[in-house]
Amino acid sequence: MIAPNSKIRSYYKDGALPTIYCPGCGIGIILKAIISAFDELNFNNTNTCLLSGIGCTARASGYLKYDSINAIHGRALPVAEGFKKVRPHINVVVFSGDGDIVGIGGGHLLHSLRKNNNITVIMNNNLTFGMTGGQLSPTAPKGTISITSPSGSEFEPVDVKSLTTIHTPHFFARGSVVYPDHLSEIIKKALKWPNFSFVEIISVCFTNYYRRLGFKNCGEIYRHLQKNLELVGSSDDLKPNQLGMMAKGGNDGKR
């Protein structure tokens, strides 16, 4: 619930609420964290453009009072690159899901990392294809049972952290919806980073992911995540269950 006269509410468009999200979904918490970071850094609708691809997460770009582009599945990054090239002074923030950024759009991520333009990617990693009903995501752990992997996924998930920290300088941060204050902090740092920055958010999809793994309610999932995730602050190498930041490189961010 968002209080009617709150600051957070004022960032949502009038017709945006109620959103399409299911009860217990993590995206609301992420949006709140993004809005507080925007508010603090003065990323307003005269200097910021939001971009997204397709999926539950991607719908969020149209909910906020910003100029926003909801591109096709997986293509938010190339749209962002083209836009940033002609409007270099506008802050470009890509907010999309795991399927969008490292699944269908994985090839583009490699090249955006290489180009290292000042674009911030916020990836909502809910470990599933939520909007299409819970098919296997490339970030889901090996063994994950989903409607397209009924006997468990055979493959290791995409290692987003290693991928995004392959070049130096780099900025990678991992947060989770179970620690919203930390989330807002790392988003703020990512937005301030002068080059390409990447935030992975361990999120929750009850309807199409955790419910199928036998979780009975959202409280159970949030407690489970809190127990398993560890806040470490800044680190040289984050383990898969650690939340924190890996930033390396000069202040000018030049390679």
Place this chain on the structure above:
Amino acid sequence: MAKKVYSGNQAILEGALKAGLNFYCGYPITPSSEIMEGASEIAVKKDGFNFIQFEDEIASINGLIGASLGGAKCMTATSGPGASLMIEGLGLAYMAQTPLILVDVQRVGPSTGMPTLPAQGDILQVYHGCHGDYQSIVIYPSSVAECYQYIQEAIYLSFDVRQPVIFLSDAYLGHLRETVDLNKNKVVKRKIKTQEPWGNKQRHVSGLLNKNGEPKTKDTEYYREYYQQRKDKLSKIIKDYQFYKYDDKKTDALIISYGFVSRLVKSVYPRVSTLTPILLFPILKNMREICQPYKKIIVVEANDGQYAQIVESYLGRSVIKINFLGGRIGLEELKKTIQKEVSNDSPQF
């Protein structure tokens, strides 16, 4: 200098610059690469001109959409296989009402096919390759001077209707060098109504059906209304862009051909009536009127009858299809084939 020697590919770039092109992105592919190479040089020399070499054609078309929303006048060039990859993005550009130019320098396909030989096999692909219903705009010149001239019109048209425009060429035209008289091939400069660049308001563009940024994904009535509006708008604006060459020689047969093939037809049959549409789609408004008096309509093209079948269904009468596949057409061969197909009651053949 009022006269320049350009290749077709060069002429496309130069013409586009003349109309205000300031953004190019793409991925190299024969026989279109010279356009991209030229654009990369312009980016070094000219302030305010931006260039990106993307990782593939999918990224290129989407980068183009981003740049277009950022207020740029933008273009990419590719060939058949690249155009196939770009077609999904064209759907978004159409839905998001984004002006952009896609140049397709055709070669023999499918797949890698015969990459250095010309063909006209992408007509149906660019006409209706994309999923869903939409109105495509396709322009196909037949000389280097026309490349220079009509790419400018294509840019104006794209901004007028706010949708992508496909500019076709072929391996022959792309690499052919001809003199372009810059004064003679002048285009009336039109005012381009650019949208205010994205990034400073509360607008939303999306591939979803939406009304002023609000998704209307279950509103059938609105979809019909929206679709009709787009159709009517194009139909109104396209009246100013009816490009074709019609040569009436009072014969009983009319040859329709376009692109490089129309040049061959003209040189083999200088005394036969010919129609060379430059605006391929939407079909010329007076196509029916032009064709009406002729006993025979012959469509000559370097594909397996792609434009002929559209013309046939548009006119509601059968046409004689003369098709040349595989990239090479000799004048003698053209003459013989047409003579074989057209019976003796047409003395001019």
